[in-house]
Amino acid sequence: xxxxxxxxxxxxxxxxxxxxxxxxxxxxxxxxxxxxxxxxxxxxxxxxxxxxxxxxxxxxxxxxxxxxxxxxxxxxxxxxxxxxxxxxxxxxxxxxxxxxxxxxxxxxxxxxxxxxxxxxxxxxxxxxxxxxxxxxxxxxxxxxxxxxxxxxxxxxxxxxxxxxxxxxxxxxxxxxxxxxxxxxxxxxxxxxxxxxxxxxxxxxxxx
Numbered sequence: 001x002x003x004x005x006x007x008x009x010x011x012x013x014x015x016x017x018x019x020x021x022x023x024x025x026x027x028x029x030x031x032x033x034x035x036x037x038x039x040x041x042x043x044x045x046x047x048x049x050x051x052x053x054x055x056x057x058x059x060x061x062x063x064x065x066x067x068x069x070x071x072x073x074x075x076x077x078x079x080x081x082x083x084x085x086x087x088x089x090x091x092x093x094x095x096x097x098x099x100x101x102x103x104x105x106x107x108x109x110x111x112x113x114x115x116x117x118x119x120x121x122x123x124x125x126x127x128x129x130x131x132x133x134x135x136x137x138x139x140x141x142x143x144x145x146x147x148x149x150x151x152x153x154x155x156x157x158x159x160x161x162x163x164x165x166x167x168x169x170x171x172x173x174x175x176x177x178x179x180x181x182x183x184x185x186x187x188x189x190x191x192x193x194x195x196x197x198x199x200x201x202x203x204x205x206x207x
Contacts, residue, residue, distance in 0.1 A: 001107070003185075004164065008038070018097050019107075023113045030031040032157055033103035038045070040090040040097075041107045044083055046114025048199075059107075071116060077131040079115045080144075081110060104134070107143040111199065117146060121204055126150040127161040147200045149180035178203060 001020070003009055005028075016178045018038035030199035031037075047098060049194040074082075087106055112121070119129040126146055133142065133154050142154040143164075150163040166181045183201055190198055 003166075005031075005037075016097070017155075018094065021102075030153070030155070030162055031141065032155075033105075034101060035103070037103045037105060038094060038098045039107050040094050042086050042090050043107070043109045044079070044086060044111070044115055045109065048111060048113035062088045071113065073118045074115050076117045076126065076129040076146075078122050079110060079117050080131050080133070081118075082115065083110075086109045087136055087142065091139045097136050103140045104138050105143065106139055107145070109145045110147070112147060112204065113199075120146045120150060122206070125163045125165075126152045127163045130154070130161040134158070145182075148183050148202060148204065151182070 001022075005022055007022060009020045011017060015018045019041040022037045023035060023037075035059035087108065090106040090108075091104070094106070094196040098104060110117070120126045123129060126144075130144070130152055135156070136142070140156050143151065144154075145151050149166075151163050151166075153164060154161050161181070166179050173179065175187055178183055179187070179201060186198060186200060190196075
């Protein structure tokens, strides 16, 4: 998001405020909302995330996480229906945390071990797979990250989904060519923070 807006967030959630706030962002035709822009970041719950969280709390993050369940295949529409309670809570939270002149935005993170959207995984762009959205009171945009490499945004103004496409200068080298550009950016952040592992660094292959 910092790369998209061309600036760093001015605020982080330290005392019950929004997760991220961008006080001023360059005007974008695809993001026609006022500054400041407040973001609530949510991850969809699931058995894989619960299992991984247990291992990390126990100091066993270096232990391979086995899947004690069958991997369900979802469609993007099914995932978004499942996400409705999470989105509704995020909308309520933003309404309580931010003044009315803020733009209010939700960033939703999925994980394929819990919500594997087959239609998204098999296409180059995700927006055509996304369903029509209902109204979440006061929410200006909803972002959905489909690891490892797809990001889409729904706008309350256009009532449509758009794909956010990430590219890299051909002259620049990325650290790990087997990972997506987004994942390589994450690698840079977790190395800088001293984090040893991430559940979002993986590849998907269809055989």
